[in-house]
Amino acid sequence: MGRGGGQKKEGPSLEIKLGPLMLKNPVMAASGTFGYGEEYAGIVPLGNLGAIITKGLSLEPRKGNPPPRLAETPSGMLNAIGLENVGLKIFLKEKMPFLRKARCPVLVNIFGARAEEYAELARKLSEVEGVAGVEINVSCPNLKAGGAIFASEARSVHQVVSKVRRATSSFVMVKLSPNVADIVKIARAAEEAGADAVSLINTLTGLAIDARTRTPILGNITGGLSGPAIKPIGLRMVWQAAQCVRIPVVGMGGIGSAEDALEYLIAGATAVQVGTAHFIDPKAGMKIVDGIQHYMRVNDISNLTELIGSLKVRRDSGPVA
């Protein structure tokens, strides 16, 4: 009741259940685009986000790729950072004290060159106060399988997720690569191996060339394409995956506005991640939260679950996923 005796109207609920996790809203900051949270803390109240996903972490520190590491493209960017990071020890000592105080769940994005490394990271992180779970980045060369990325084969995804599942009872989300022929097969492998959720899409491999010098623009030659240019691919893959797995699907790729995020939810995503847009506007994520709430109010939607997977398609149209 308000002071004047009037009824206080409750806003629509943005709360969402992601496997065992309860999020206050479905908008997360994507790995590698939000640092370790601290970099954005003076500008964005981190508690306004559904969750933060930290920069990819390996057991040992990594220097990353030679420069240049970024190239602008029409409607997007290419990056070849090379998973530079501080390594587990420094992360725990220098980054976690701040993250522990962030008023939203913290998920740690992890990677390794062997399934055992992923499992060791997951096990060690499960003992750390303030870590809500891990996001496994399988877009990493599998040394045991001769250097092909884990993400490209259902068998290696299954192997790495099973090992991580045995190592932790905390939340495990598997981040899938779009650089595969059949996303459904890979999503199913992650689910069968015990993942609590899948997130997609990571960046698409691309190449930028300087025609004057006839050289690649990036020091690493190729890089990962992100931003608005990849949204239709992300939407298609999320839509396909969401129809084929029972675990929640978290969508990303080119989300820069509430409308983009809503499209992903309608395609079947339970939550979304905002990446490249944070480089243009650090407040992009929290503005998207407000925009989703506004849309729900205007359209008289009281609960997000009414939106998720609500894409209307004629049964006789489109490809079979």
Ligand SMILES: Cc1cc2nc3c(=O)[nH]c(=O)nc-3n(C[C@H](O)[C@H](O)[C@H](O)COP(=O)(O)O)c2cc1C
């Ligand atoms: C500079 C940069 C660094 C990234 N680093 C990581 C990373 O460490 N781990 C990871 O899983 N994804 C990483 N990504 C991928 C993003 O999390 C996201 O999947 C991708 O950029 C697509 O979303 P977007 O179009 O909203 O950026 C990175 C992306 C960018 C642009």
